[in-house]
Amino acid sequence: MSGPVVVGVDGSRSNLTVVEAAARQAERLGVGLELMQVIGWPSGGTPSAVPSWDAGRTGGRASSSGALAAAERCAHSAAPGVRISREVLVGEPGNVLSAESYRASLTVVGSNGTRGHGTLRDDSLAGRLSARATGPLLVVRGRPNPAGPVLLAVHGTSTLREAAEFAFAEASLRGADLVAVHLRPAVATRPYGESGAAAAADDEDFALAETLSELRKRYPDVTLRCRRPQGRSRRALVEASGDSQLLVVGVRGRSRFGGGLLDPVGRTALRQADCPVALVRC
Template sequence: MSGPVIVGVDGSASSLAAVEVAAHEARLREAELRIVHAFGWPAAHMPAGVAPWARGEKGLEAMVEGTLAEAERRAYARAPEVVTSRSVVVGEPLMVLEIESRTAALAVVGSRGLGGFGGLLLGSTAVHLAAHGHCPLMVVREHPEPAGPVLLAVDGSPAGEAAVGFAFAEAALRSAPLLALHVWNTWSERAYDGPGDPLSSVVVDIDRLREAEQRLLDEALEPWRARFPQVEVEPRLVRSRIRPALIEASREAQLLVTGARGRGGFTGLLLGSVSQALLHHAHCPVTVVRGTG
């Protein structure tokens, strides 16, 4: 999707780190960077007698200008050639970013903040944006391994195909290798990753299941290998618990890409448990890509 890279800022250290990542992403895409700042508390959390744009004793203009000036400074320092614009909106930040995402190629947010976009992974904001946004959402977490691969969580679902394409494109933009990791266990036949011991033998033919999971991985990657021949791909099939295996693999990655909902998702569920776990616990930035399947 063409369009700008948007980044939500609230002046927190996390959101300013997200600005730097977003500027880098915009440079890779030769796209505009749009810095989005929303001010105002949700009505349910607004202190009595306080205007929705008030922030302590700071004036609105000084607060907004200070936040945006620092964000623009960070963006320019990281990618001076990128055209940068501002979008300052009165409104609940969650809805503001969702609306902004309709014309964006990528949305970037920090993992924690002051309020506005703050507490992303402590509350439901990142989950909501990943489930309801109109473009891929990148949540900036911890410090990625700069020389690491782009890590793709392959689930083989039709909805996950968009994530596969995004990961190949991102690896090409970064000139990075792609590690395509498909984690399976004996619950895979039931598309289930829940309590119990998924490593125990609950199916008759483990070898047959392993072969089926290998085919699933190969078939998910095959069409994208042809489109991105420059990307070095390492397919990896691992028998393990899904969430812990992906989280551990993220330690050595520069970016983790996952679909919003995989084979185990319930009908109508917009964000699966694996995606939510990665948003909360991965050791590198996570991009959630919604599919149409």
């Protein structure tokens, strides 16, 4: 995609780390960076579930917001060559950013709203966007290792293709290795003794081999390693994230009711990973 990287700005000190990560991502992708501040509706005004698309929209230079000015200085320092624009919108942040995500190459937010051991609340902005965003979502969290690999969580054929392509592209842009962590499904028993998990694993193995073979040809500069953890595979994924610079997780498409279908792997990544997490809608 050629759309901008869109990053939510909230004025907090921790948010500057998010802005910095978004600026560097825009630099890698060769696209512009859009700093977006969403202001809630005044008391007694229009309900926050309905965003405004004209009230408060400022474009590049009209906004005098101190938060946006600080964010722009931070972004320029991190990626001097990136074109930066600023916008102020009125509405509920999750709704507004999810609606804007359809035109973005990437939407970036922080993992603020954490509690105990860095876990993420479902009602945080990142938690809401994980179910609503149309395009790829980057949640900045943890302590990434800039020299570490990009991780790809392989957990079902329905979440493989788009996520794998995103992970290969990121590894290539970052000059990093790619580690595909193949998470086995939980054991289920079919009639006549056939293992449902074994049958699903066979399907996944075939899809994984076919997809990775094609992508390795497209990205010959990326060194791919595959890992098949035993036992608690999601725990192994979290542990591997401690020495990685990015974790890529595929999530199933939006439901007809407007919400996403974030599975246990996606929830584990958002709540426990020790590096930024990219959620890719599949």
